[in-house]
Amino acid sequence: MAAAGVLLAQLADRPEAVFTPTPALTESAFALVKELLDPLATEISDAQKARRNENRKKRKRKDDEDDEPPVLQLRKVHIEGAGVRQVWEQARRILDAACDEIERDLPQAEEDLDQHHSAEEEEEDDADADGLELDPHGLNDGFFSIDDFNKQSQFLEQMDARGEDDNPSDEDERMRALPKTQPPKATNAASKGKDEDLDADIQRAMDDVHRDIFASESEGSSDEEHSDEGDGTATKNMSTHEKQRAKIAAEIRRLEAANVAKRDWALSGEARAVDRPVNSLIEEDLDFERIGKPVPVVTTETTDEIEALIKRRIIAREFDEIIRRRPDAIGSASDARRGRVEIDDRKAETGLADLYEQERLKSTDPNYVDKRSAATKKQHAEIDKLWKEVSYQLDLLSNLHFKPKRAELEVKTVEDKPTISMEDARPVGEVGESMLAPQEVYKPGDQGRKEGEVLRKGSSNVVNKEEMTKEEKIRRRRREKERLKKQKQQSTTTAGVGSRGQAKKSKQEEKKGILEELKRGNVKVIDKKGDLQSLGKKRGAESGPVSSSALKL
Numbered sequence: 120m121a122a123a124g125v126l127l128a129q130l131a132d133r134p135e136a137v138f139t140p141t142p143a144l145t146e147s148a149f150a151l152v153k154e155l156l157d158p159l160a161t162e163i164s165d166a167q168k169a170r171r172n173e174n175r176k177k178r179k180r181k182d183d184e185d186d187e188p189p190v191l192q193l194r195k196v197h198i199e200g201a202g203v204r205q206v207w208e209q210a211r212r213i214l215d216a217a218c219d220e221i222e223r224d225l226p227q228a229e230e231d232l233d234q235h236h237s238a239e240e241e242e243e244d245d246a247d248a249d250g251l252e253l254d255p256h257g258l259n260d261g262f263f264s265i266d267d268f269n270k271q272s273q274f275l276e277q278m279d280a281r282g283e284d285d286n287p288s289d290e291d292e293r294m295r296a297l298p299k300t301q302p303p304k305a306t307n308a309a310s311k312g313k314d315e316d317l318d319a320d321i322q323r324a325m326d327d328v329h330r331d332i333f334a335s336e337s338e339g340s341s342d343e344e345h346s347d348e349g350d351g352t353a354t355k356n357m358s359t360h361e362k363q364r365a366k367i368a369a370e371i372r373r374l375e376a377a378n379v380a381k382r383d384w385a386l387s388g389e390a391r392a393v394d395r396p397v398n399s400l401i402e403e404d405l406d407f408e409r410i411g412k413p414v415p416v417v418t419t420e421t422t423d424e425i426e427a428l429i430k431r432r433i434i435a436r437e438f439d440e441i442i443r444r445r446p447d448a449i450g451s452a453s454d455a456r457r458g459r460v461e462i463d464d465r466k467a468e469t470g471l472a473d474l475y476e477q478e479r480l481k482s483t484d485p486n487y488v489d490k491r492s493a494a495t496k497k498q499h500a501e502i503d504k505l506w507k508e509v510s511y512q513l514d515l516l517s518n519l520h521f522k523p524k525r526a527e528l529e530v531k532t533v534e535d536k537p538t539i540s541m542e543d544a545r546p547v548g549e550v551g552e553s554m555l556a557p558q559e560v561y562k563p564g565d566q567g568r569k570e571g572e573v574l575r576k577g578s579s580n581v582v583n584k585e586e587m588t589k590e591e592k593i594r595r596r597r598r599e600k601e602r603l604k605k606q607k608q609q610s611t612t613t614a615g616v617g618s619r620g621q622a623k624k625s626k627q628e629e630k631k632g633i634l635e636e637l638k639r640g641n642v643k644v645i646d647k648k649g650d651l652q653s654l655g656k657k658r659g660a661e662s663g664p665v666s667s668s669a670l671k672l
């Protein structure tokens with residue numbers, strides 16, 4: 120134990136050296152560990168190997184060799200070139216093996232000890248039975264002693280006089296206080312050997328039951344004594360029933376306090392990081408569902424099944440791949456290829472402009488007649504129907520979820536409202552009359568106007584009343600009011616003159632004066648035929664050549 124003396128001396132001089140060990144201190148500790156654990160490791164290893172060899176001799180089959188406990192292979196502690204962690208692992212293995220051996224041999228040792236004690240007690244009982252003293256009344260025998268009975272009766276009377284209650288919790292103390300008297304057993308030597316094992320088992324079972332029943336009560340009473348030191352005198356004189364009631368009341372108070380108190384964060388539902396202690400989530404074992412499916416484990420059986428499936432499909436030529444087919448071979452029973460397909464590479468008879476023209480006329484002209492025959496139209500309609508069905512099925516196959524049927528576009532022309540048809544560029548097939556400008560198709564006067572059309576002021580354009588804006592309608596209504604107002608004033612002035620002839624004469628004179636003023640201003644107007652006409656020039660007069668005498672310098 121030289122290493123132990125050196126280590127203890129170093130620790131006695133400098134206890135703080137444990138926190139910062141020096142190489143000398145480490146070597147001393149290693150030497151002490153080796154000195155203490157080497158004999159223990161050797162003994163444990165030898166005992167386990169001997170037990171294993173003995174079990175193998177007794178065992179008939181070799182299948183149970185896997186169930187044998189492991190044998191300690193470490194017979195000594197190796198400290199040369201080893202670190203602290205390595206030495207600790209060696210010591211831990213040796214100590215774990217020692218604990219296993221102790222736990223294995225402990226029941227047998229307890230049984231041997233009980234048998235030894237029972238043998239000693241039997242010897243004492245035999246000695247007491249041999250030295251039996253008879254009383255004057257002849258009451259003593261091998262099972263009963265009048266002297267022991269009198270001592271026990273006197274002890275119980277003294278306890279009753281002191282006021283101590285006869286409760287189960289004080290049974291152990293009273294049994295210890297009683298004088299140690301054991302009834303002598305029968306001296307039959309033949310029955311001793313048969314009944315000693317049974318008596319030992321019964322006694323051990325009774326001790327276990329007694330410990331299980333009264334251990335919790337003794338612990339609870341000790342806790343109450345420590346917690347309620349002030350009430351010790353009050354509970355000392357209580358009966359057994361009162362003590363049980365007090366114990367139940369204390370348990371109820373404890374449970375109520377735990378129910379009212381703040382619960383742990385793990386039992387209070389959702390808890391934020393600020394509501395729980397630091398690193399408390401790491402200490403808990405949480406149950407959570409996996410977000411994704413676990414990765415399947417590839418085993419030998421799975422690999423064999425896949426290989427068998429591949430071989431079976433190769434033999435049956437089931438490759439599950441798309442077979443290329445020509446368009447003309449779809450639906451045919453024969454798989455033989457036909458000859459080369461002749462492709463018509465001649466130039467199309469109709470150009471792109473003609474196709475656009477036909478589409479335009481088809482959508483705008485109600486009198487347009489398609490040149491295709493009825494059979495061709497029927498085939499085209501059937502092709503469109505089949506294509507819609509195929510595209511609908513393809514949509515179902517190419518989407519994870521069901522895709523509703525595509526809505527068809529339907530254009531309806533509402534003809535109950537007036538519209539303006541304006542085109543900057545028209546196809547060649549349009550009628551020439553529809554391509555004229557509004558000024559070209561304008562016919563002055565009321566002969567060319569339709570119902571509801573009015574002449575726009577300041578221009579020769581004719582518009583419908585419903586096409587006029589709100590401001591134009593207001594201005595037109597205002598002009599109509601002013602015109603009616605002037606007519607009313609003029610009629611009033613004409614009526615005030617007196618005679619009808621004079622009124623007409625004044626009207627003609629006024630009209631003539633207005634024309635003279637317009638002539639002097641060289642104003643031109645548009646006549647009914649749409650030609651510009653000067654007010655000073657008569658209709659139908661032709662202008663002759665202008666001579667130099669007509670010019671004025």
